Amino acid sequence: MSVSSEPMELATPFTEAAGVEVPLICGAMYPCSNPELVAAVSAAGGLGIVQPVSMIYVHGHEYREGLRYIRQLTERPIGMNALIEQTSRVYRERMERWIDISLEEGVRFFITSLGNPRWVVERVSAAGGVVYHDATERKWAQKALDGGVHGLIAVNDRAGGHAGPKSAEALLDELGDLGVPLICAGGVGDERDFVRALRAGYDGVQMGTRFIATPECRATDEYKQAIVDAGPQDIVLTERITGVPVSVIRTPYMERMGTRAGPLARMLLRSRRTKHWMRAFYTLRSFRQLKRAALGESERDYWQAGKSVAGIHGVEPAGEIVRRFAEALRAAGGTRGGAVGRTVEL
Numbered sequence: 001m002s003v004s005s006e007p008m009e010l011a012t013p014f015t016e017a018a019g020v021e022v023p024l025i026c027g028a029m030y031p032c033s034n035p036e037l038v039a040a041v042s043a044a045g046g047l048g049i050v051q052p053v054s055m056i057y058v059h060g061h062e063y064r065e066g067l068r069y070i071r072q073l074t075e076r077p078i079g080m081n082a083l084i085e086q087t088s089r090v091y092r093e094r095m096e097r098w099i100d101i102s103l104e105e106g107v108r109f110f111i112t113s114l115g116n117p118r119w120v121v122e123r124v125s126a127a128g129g130v131v132y133h134d135a136t137e138r139k140w141a142q143k144a145l146d147g148g149v150h151g152l153i154a155v156n157d158r159a160g161g162h163a164g165p166k167s168a169e170a171l172l173d174e175l176g177d178l179g180v181p182l183i184c185a186g187g188v189g190d191e192r193d194f195v196r197a198l199r200a201g202y203d204g205v206q207m208g209t210r211f212i213a214t215p216e217c218r219a220t221d222e223y224k225q226a227i228v229d230a231g232p233q234d235i236v237l238t239e240r241i242t243g244v245p246v247s248v249i250r251t252p253y254m255e256r257m258g259t260r261a262g263p264l265a266r267m268l269l270r271s272r273r274t275k276h277w278m279r280a281f282y283t284l285r286s287f288r289q290l291k292r293a294a295l296g297e298s299e300r301d302y303w304q305a306g307k308s309v310a311g312i313h314g315v316e317p318a319g320e321i322v323r324r325f326a327e328a329l330r331a332a333g334g335t336r337g338g339a340v341g342r343t344v345e346l
């Protein structure tokens with residue numbers, strides 16, 4: 001009797017927890033996560049992650065309706081990103097509501113960023129789901145594990161969005177013995193990087209920038225082309241958007257603006273009394289600026305992207321990316337059913 005070994009070839013503890021075939025996540029992206037992109041990645045066997053503010057504010061869906069729309073496009077698992085930094089009671093209540101709606105609509109995979117994930121873990125575990133937490137170093141990873149999370153997203157120094165301070169190799173060393181699945185986030189733009197991360201011992205890869213350069217993503221053609229044209233030397237960190245460093249493509253607009261926050265903003269961001277207020281101000285302002293830049297409604301070219309641009313040479317359907325990466329992993333010998341040793345050099 002012949003039994004198909006295909007799913008096992010790509011299996012890892014992460015694929016088993018998430019119920020997907022390919023150990024590849026399309027990370028949450030404000031403002032680039034639109035329902036069609038999330039659905040396309042999940043439909044091809046990866047895991048698309050919903051970013052609630054992007055879905056509602058940028059792409060115009062009521063939250064539950066947006067989730068149901070994705071469900072019409074694919075019945076395969078999707079995930080949800082919960083940014084749980086404690087900025088205000090109103091925001092916390094809204095996030096609780098989004099998490100509850102997600103659970104009601106069948107979402108069982110959650111990625112938390114910032115803050116203490118314990119309350120999310122309690123709700124999600126009660127419904128049989130799992131929570132992975134973004135971590136940039138061991139101290140934060142340990143706190144998240146104390147809060148009960150089931151896995152970690154190791155955000156490295158090449159990531160789009162808010163990059164961490166450490167390399168993918170250093171994070172694998174630092175977090176590899178914590179006993180939970182580890183996802184590599186940052187710097188993976190082509191199938192060689194993908195295979196290398198998995199063979200080195202990561203249980204999955206989260207990509208953002210690669211999935212912006214797809215027809216399913218609703219960002220402008222100029223933004224997608226800028227990603228295709230950029231090299232890693234064109235990626236700079238700027239504090240001017242959210243108050244903390246964010247990776248963007250160097251454009252003439254960015255050159256004019258500079259990358260440092262002004263002296264008053266820096267002072268307010270440092271002071272214990274004003275930093276939360278200042279962060280909230282920056283967050284609200286950045287939501288508007290990034291939305292307008294991604295949809296082509298503004299002359300300000302704030303195009304977020306990570307150093308993974310190095311491996312991105314064209315606009316390509318999201319499903320083809322997932323299939324091509326899965327094929328490369330199979331060709332390299334697969335993941336050996338999740339038994340990859342954390343020993344190989346990246």
Ligand SMILES: Cc1cc2nc3c(=O)[nH]c(=O)nc-3n(C[C@H](O)[C@H](O)[C@H](O)COP(=O)(O)O)c2cc1C
Nearest residue numbers: 027028029030160161186187207208209304306308
């Ligand atoms: C445009 C853009 C927006 C992002 N927005 C978010 C976000 O809202 N929440 C989040 O947790 N991560 C966000 N990220 C990080 C991604 O989910 C992912 O971890 C990262 O893009 C991986 O690095 P890569 O871009 O090199 O693939 C964003 C990344 C990009 C490029």
